[in-house]
Amino acid sequence: MKKLIIASTSTIHGGTYLDYLLPALEVHFKTCNELLFIPYARPGGISHDDYTVNVRAAFAKINKSVKGLHEFADPITAIQNAEGIFTGGGNTFLLVTQLYENKVMEILAETVKKGTPYLGSSAGSNITGISMQTTNDMPIIYPPSFTTLGLIPFNLNPHYLDPDLQSKHMGETRETRIKEFHAFNSTPVLGLREGSWLEVTGETIILKGELSARLFRQNQTPEELAAGSDLSWIK
Amino acid sequence: MKKLIIASTSTIHGGTYLDYLLPALEVHFKTCNELLFIPYARPGGISHDDYTVNVRAAFAKINKSVKGLHEFADPITAIQNAEGIFTGGGNTFLLVTQLYENKVMEILAETVKKGTPYLGSSAGSNITGISMQTTNDMPIIYPPSFTTLGLIPFNLNPHYLDPDLQSKHMGETRETRIKEFHAFNSTPVLGLREGSWLEVTGETIILKGELSARLFRQNQTPEELAAGSDLSWIK
Numbered sequence: 001m002k003k004l005i006i007a008s009t010s011t012i013h014g015g016t017y018l019d020y021l022l023p024a025l026e027v028h029f030k031t032c033n034e035l036l037f038i039p040y041a042r043p044g045g046i047s048h049d050d051y052t053v054n055v056r057a058a059f060a061k062i063n064k065s066v067k068g069l070h071e072f073a074d075p076i077t078a079i080q081n082a083e084g085i086f087t088g089g090g091n092t093f094l095l096v097t098q099l100y101e102n103k104v105m106e107i108l109a110e111t112v113k114k115g116t117p118y119l120g121s122s123a124g125s126n127i128t129g130i131s132m133q134t135t136n137d138m139p140i141i142y143p144p145s146f147t148t149l150g151l152i153p154f155n156l157n158p159h160y161l162d163p164d165l166q167s168k169h170m171g172e173t174r175e176t177r178i179k180e181f182h183a184f185n186s187t188p189v190l191g192l193r194e195g196s197w198l199e200v201t202g203e204t205i206i207l208k209g210e211l212s213a214r215l216f217r218q219n220q221t222p223e224e225l226a227a228g229s230d231l232s233w234i235k
Numbered sequence: 236m237k238k239l240i241i242a243s244t245s246t247i248h249g250g251t252y253l254d255y256l257l258p259a260l261e262v263h264f265k266t267c268n269e270l271l272f273i274p275y276a277r278p279g280g281i282s283h284d285d286y287t288v289n290v291r292a293a294f295a296k297i298n299k300s301v302k303g304l305h306e307f308a309d310p311i312t313a314i315q316n317a318e319g320i321f322t323g324g325g326n327t328f329l330l331v332t333q334l335y336e337n338k339v340m341e342i343l344a345e346t347v348k349k350g351t352p353y354l355g356s357s358a359g360s361n362i363t364g365i366s367m368q369t370t371n372d373m374p375i376i377y378p379p380s381f382t383t384l385g386l387i388p389f390n391l392n393p394h395y396l397d398p399d400l401q402s403k404h405m406g407e408t409r410e411t412r413i414k415e416f417h418a419f420n421s422t423p424v425l426g427l428r429e430g431s432w433l434e435v436t437g438e439t440i441i442l443k444g445e446l447s448a449r450l451f452r453q454n455q456t457p458e459e460l461a462a463g464s465d466l467s468w469i470k
Binding site for chain 1: 246247370375381396419
């Protein structure tokens with residue numbers, strides 16, 4: 001049975017890395033002593049090693065050890081044998097490119113479908129959807145495909161940001177960008193605000209955290225879904 | 236001799252479509268009675284026809300007629316025969332995909348290099364760089380390549396936005412995103428603020444408008460370049 005925590009962000013304003021999620025992660029990863037960390041998204045270009053060191057420090061607080069996927073000679077076996085998996089944020093184009101280049105996109109999807117507990121934040125959450133086409137990231141590298149894990153039957157927009165009505169900036173709002181996506185794609189998009197996460201247990205998807213999420217569907221008015229809602233109906 | 240106006244945005248806060256640029260466009264397109272408009276970027280998913288109607292209304296103010304590239308049976312010949320060309324903003328992924336699918340990316344570069352006056356705004360400016368990899372847009376469609384026209388020897392980030400120091404949002408700033416680009420690419424990136432444009436005459440590139448632009452180079456501290464600067468040295 002699938003078990004995922006899909007977080008909008010790793011860090012909320014004024015907090016430290018993953019701290020707001022640690023109580024939930026203690027439950028989520030209760031059967032795991034060691035987590036496999038996928039550092040491919042490299043926020044700000046940080047190295048795989050440095051990124052893994054940061055993640056290791058956060059999980060030490062709940063007594064989990066962490067190994068980086070880049071430390072294994074065979075990434076496929078590493079994923080298949082993992083007790084639990086965390087994919088960190090950063091650049092989604094880079095993450096997806098690396099998952100394809102290391103031939104682990106499909107195996108990661110299969111492994112999580114079989115029940116290995118998974119945590120994603122930001123880019124690591126984006127890839128749980130149908131495609132990475134509603135990422136906010138810059139296309140710093142050309143991936144072989146935009147198709148992602150498909151562990152949930154819709155797309156995500158992490159770090160969802162409401163339009164700033166005071167702004168004099170004329171660039172597109174997040175909502176305008178998602179509307180452009182829906183001019184060409186029918187996949188629903190969930191705007192997940194910072195501090196929100198999805199808890200996926202089998203086919204049940206619950207919105208956690210204190211904030212509502214904003215659902216965008218093709219040719220429909222966007223709607224706010226309250227914290228605590230069951231989102232299993234979205235497809 | 237190349238003649239380009241490369242604008243950060245079509246519209247500045249409180250203004251109407253292209254109005255702040257019309258005096259410069261009157262000079263830039265002085266030899267043209269009719270402009271060829273490339274509507275492929277479709278902001279907000281607007282149709283090619285509707286987009287062309289809006290552009291036609293703006294250019295009527297300086298007595299230029301406008302035809303949309305989609306109105307021609309043969310887009311290659313339409314580009315080669317154009318008196319002047321304008322590529323409007325919208326989604327850069329869509330624009331680049333359509334330019335490749337209609338087999339006009341290369342012919343557009345060749346035609347502008349030969350001296351056909353060109354105007355780009357936003358996505359239409361992005362494509363004048365080496366690649367579209369510093370766009371702000373959402374990857375709503377998968378283009379066959381991220382390589383663009385290469386009419387200037389660097390990349391652009393249109394609608395450049397300074398970090399909001401008051402913000403509690405933890406998503407990446409524009410500067411962080413460009414830094415991620417430079418973790419993997421050496422092409423310089425010019426952050427062009429709204430209201431700024433580049434005037435390209437042959438190999439000379441001048442920063443126009445009232446604002447400075449922000450130059451990002453790999454492994455170097457970003458620098459502000461004053462309005463009116465000659466940017467021909469950037470490569």
